[in-house]
Amino acid sequence: AIEMTQSPSSLSASVGDRVTITCRASQGIRKDLCWYQQKPGRAPKLLIFAASNLQSGVPSRFSGSGSGTDFTLTISSLQPEDFATYYCLQNYNYFTFGGGTKVEIK
Amino acid sequence: QVQLQESGPGLVKPSQTLSLSCSVSGGSVTSGGYYWTWIRQHPATGLEWIGHIYYSGNTYYSPSLKSRVTISQDTSKNQFSLEMTSVTAADTAVYYCVRSNADLSNAFDIWGHGTLVTVSS
Numbered sequence: 001a002i003e004m005t006q007s008p009s010s011l012s013a014s015v016g017d018r019v020t021i022t023c024r025a026s027q028g029i030r031k032d033l034c035w036y037q038q039k040p041g042r043a044p045k046l047l048i049f050a051a052s053n054l055q056s057g058v059p060s061r062f063s064g065s066g067s068g069t070d071f072t073l074t075i076s077s078l079q080p081e082d083f084a085t086y087y088c089l090q091n092y093n094y095f096t097f098g099g100g101t102k103v104e105i106k
Numbered sequence: 107q108v109q110l111q112e113s114g115p116g117l118v119k120p121s122q123t124l125s126l127s128c129s130v131s132g133g134s135v136t137s138g139g140y141y142w143t144w145i146r147q148h149p150a151t152g153l154e155w156i157g158h159i160y161y162s163g164n165t166y167y168s169p170s171l172k173s174r175v176t177i178s179q180d181t182s183k184n185q186f187s188l189e190m191t192s193v194t195a196a197d198t199a200v201y202y203c204v205r206s207n208a209d210l211s212n213a214f215d216i217w218g219h220g221t222l223v224t225v226s227s
Contacts (some may be wrong), residue, residue: 001169034213043202043217044153050211087153091212094168095155 002026002090006098012106019075021101023088028068032092035064035073038100039084047086048073078103108133110203110218118197118225124190128203128218135179135186136161141206142186143214144177146199154199158206159186193225 003026013019023033031051036044046055048064051071061076075082083105088098114126128142135142143158157167159177167175171190179186190197201223205216 032211034211036214043220044214045217046210046213046215049213049215053210055210055213055215089153089214091206094166097153097155099152 002029002093002096004088004090004096004098006086006088006101008101009099010102010104012104013078014106015078015080017078017106019078019082019103021073021086021088021103023066023071023073023098025069025071025090025092029090029092031067032090033064033066033071034089034091035062036087036089037082037084038087044087075103108205108216110205110216112201112203112218112221114221114223116222116224118193118223119227120194120225121192124188124193124197124223124225126188126201126203126221126223127185128187130184130186133205135184136181139208141166141208141212142177142179143204143206144188145202145204145214146197147202147220148196148199156188156190156201195225197223198225199223 005024033051035048038044052064063074085100085102109131111129118124141158144156147153159165174191176189200220202220203218204214206212207215
């Protein structure tokens with residue numbers, strides 16, 4: 001089974017900060033990687049698919065990059081509504097989620 | 107706009123069978139290009155893909171749950187369902203029904219609200 005390791009598991013940041021979250025796959029997964037945002041009590045929301053494609057309706061401050069085993073989610077200027085938990089998901093061989101990164105207010 | 111809604115018991119006794127249904131509105135479970143999926147979220151261990159069913163009826167399951175899980179569809183009701191046998195406390199989780207979209211490289215693009223299932227006597 002492919003394992004997905006996210007880092008950091010949590011971070012504190014201020015509004016306007018640039019935030020970067022990484023995800024590493026235990027084996028190559030081409031660009032078969034998605035990013036999700038989840039707020040408490042809500043279902044996850046798709047942000048990025050195929051590593052770098054922005055889902056319709058998602059603000060352009062979110063971007064994704066990477067291929068193979070190493071991937072990055074970047075929020076260019078953190079907004080108040082962005083405080084949430086973020087998950088990566090590999091959909092190359094079955095589906096495996098990362099452990100999550102909680103973005104908190106500094 | 108496609109919407110998904112889970113339904114089923116919130117409490118299941120250990121060793122019994124967990125049964126959930128997902129009603130699809132605004133779309134059809136028989137539409138090609140979509141996998142109708144079950145995902146669960148444990149407070150401690152995070153998000154876990156359980157399995158999915160294609161419009162053709164083909165099913166795919168997580169290897170770790172395959173022996174206990176069945177996903178089926180009822181086209182007359184436009185629903186798909188999950189059955190999980192021999193449940194234990196470790197199966198306590200929020201269960202989501204989800205659409206996987208081939209146009210988005212099979213990303214999970216539409217989620218139900220989720221339903222909490224507790225396994226306890």
